[in-house]
Amino acid sequence: MNGTRIAALTLALASVVALAGCTTSSQAADDKPTEDYYADFVPPTLEPEAGSDEVVDTSKFVKPEGEPLVIGYADASLSNSWRVMTKAETEYAISQIPDAELVYTNANDSTPKQIADMDDLITQQVDAIILSATDVKALCPSIAKAEAAGIPVVIQEREVDCDDYTTFVSLNAPELGAYQMEYVAQRLGGKGKIAIVSGIPGTGHTVAVETAYKKVLENYPDIEVVDTQYAEYDATKGRQMTAAILTAHPDLDAVLGISGNLGIGVFQGVQDAGLVDQMKAWVGDDANGWMLIHKNNNLPSMTVPYPVSIGAVAVDTAAKILRGEEVMKTTEVARWAAPEDFSANISDYANDDRPDEWWYNDMPCEFDPFCKS
Missing domain, CATH: 3.40.50.2300 (Response regulator)
Structure with a gap:
């Protein structure tokens, strides 16, 4: 990057x-x-988010240096523009890592489909899985299955009611x-x-x-x-x-x-x-x-800002895990500004040259699906 x-x-x-x-x-x-x-x-x-002060031991997930990284992304859907732009941030972050590949699945907001997607990613033996869960409970067995197979699971944005994932990348x-x-x-x-x-x-x-x-x-x-x-x-x-x-x-x-x-x-x-x-x-x-x-x-x-940059942060976090670097059980993505300051200065963030579907971001225009270059 x-x-x-x-x-x-x-x-x-x-x-x-x-x-x-x-x-x-x-x-x-x-x-x-x-x-x-x-x-x-x-x-x-x-109160601080649970897990924000808990260090995760990532040593068991380390990939040999020089090997390409294959990161799975089990997405909930692309049914709204936030999800579309978060996917774009994910793809941008992957492009910045040498020899990295993204394997993307789209559950279309179907929990049975996402369970099947998780099974498929585990069968493919991807190196890590980023999961945006369609349900707070139903994906927990799939998370446990992936971790048991030696695949770290990075929960993205949507919290789950279990804690056997590797880390939760949170927008609080x-x-x-x-x-x-x-x-x-x-x-x-x-x-x-x-x-x-x-x-x-x-x-x-x-x-x-x-x-x-x-x-x-x-x-x-x-x-x-x-x-x-x-x-x-x-x-x-x-x-x-x-x-x-x-x-x-x-x-x-x-x-x-x-x-x-x-x-x-x-x-x-x-x-x-x-x-x-x-x-x-x-x-x-x-x-x-x-x-x-x-x-x-x-x-x-x-x-209140809800940054689509979480897509890139989730990828960077997965890469850190695969390098054996320290991560926290909960990694909170910083907002663009404090909510009251963002609200008071909304004209600094709203963009008359972008469509309604655009979300405030700082990724290059070539990756932004709603950017007019």
Whole structure:
């Protein structure tokens, strides 16, 4: 990897409809009063991620020097743009390692398919497996099987309910959820009605964010979650779910989409209902479509980065394991900035020259599937 990229990844290891011009139905963004939505925000108090201080002995996985590396990537799917760009980051990182090969499988969000993919990668005797699990429990036997075969398993982003993997490369979804819900709760003054448009039941990100939301709300008993619907991280489904929610509950103070892609659909649904100005808070991440909505409508939003660079970090971590280098049981990927700073400076990250599907990143344009060179 080039020096700049290595430095960025080292820091990380250490620590769909175009809406660019969207405004509220009643008021253009330029006409809105300027307000610092983050000056009084008090960040949540969070414990370090489990395993972040636990060193893993990688000596049993060492490959002889000079031998090519074959790394399997058992992906959950390419059903949303975050997964597409994370795959691109993975491919970029592989290209920077001499004599390295990526064996890619796509489960299409099917747990039986991913179990079969894991079996196939084990049969091929790949040197390491990067796994983005479709289910928090169902892939645990496959993880154990791979480790028993001498293949280290790097869990990418979606946590699992077992610990016999080698390392978990994490984006700390519980932190994302805690920041988002804490911001909403403070914007509501600790009282009000909200709804949640969530991802895919049983998947690591969905479970982690929902659990974090619930934990924060234990401190705010006067905030009522009137409905939670699942839109599979799809903006169109998110819009439909939001419309249905607002039909049943037109007096809501906020509708939370647990990802940027869902946030796009949530905003569209709220805008369709003519209720944008009624919403007291919003949440999202660094999906460009959401960032543009946040920026162009001057929304009070806690937009928490969820870096696609995890793809590259997972590859670098797998390579370190195969070289016998020290890794931690949990490796947390650094965000581009603290959530409140990222949100307050969203115009520095939103890109008018990229489509909604683009996510903020620093990989070369030739590898970025949404970059216009």
